Amino acid sequence: MTISPGSAYALRLRDTVGTVRPAVVTASTRTGPAGHRVFADTDGALQVEIACTGEHRILRSARGLRIISAACLS
Helix, strand or coil, X not given: CCCCCCCEEEEEEECCCCCEEXXXXXXXXXXXXXXXXXXXXXXXXXXXXXXXXCCEEEEXXXXXXXXXXXXXXX
C-alpha cells in the first residue's frame, strides 16, 4: 500500500488511566465541523479532524482518549 503525503497520520493516544497506545488513521472523503479532513482508523471507531496546520481534535473515540502526538506519514 502506498501512502500519499498527508493521507495518513500516526497518533499516540492516552486513556483515562494513563495507558498510551498507537493508532494509524487514514484520510476519509469527509470533512469535520471546522472544514478540515477527517481521518479514521480501519474500523472507524476512531475519527479525528486534522487541519493542514497540524491542529487536531477527536470526533469519535472510546471514552476518555486524548491525542498526545500526531505525525504525518509520507
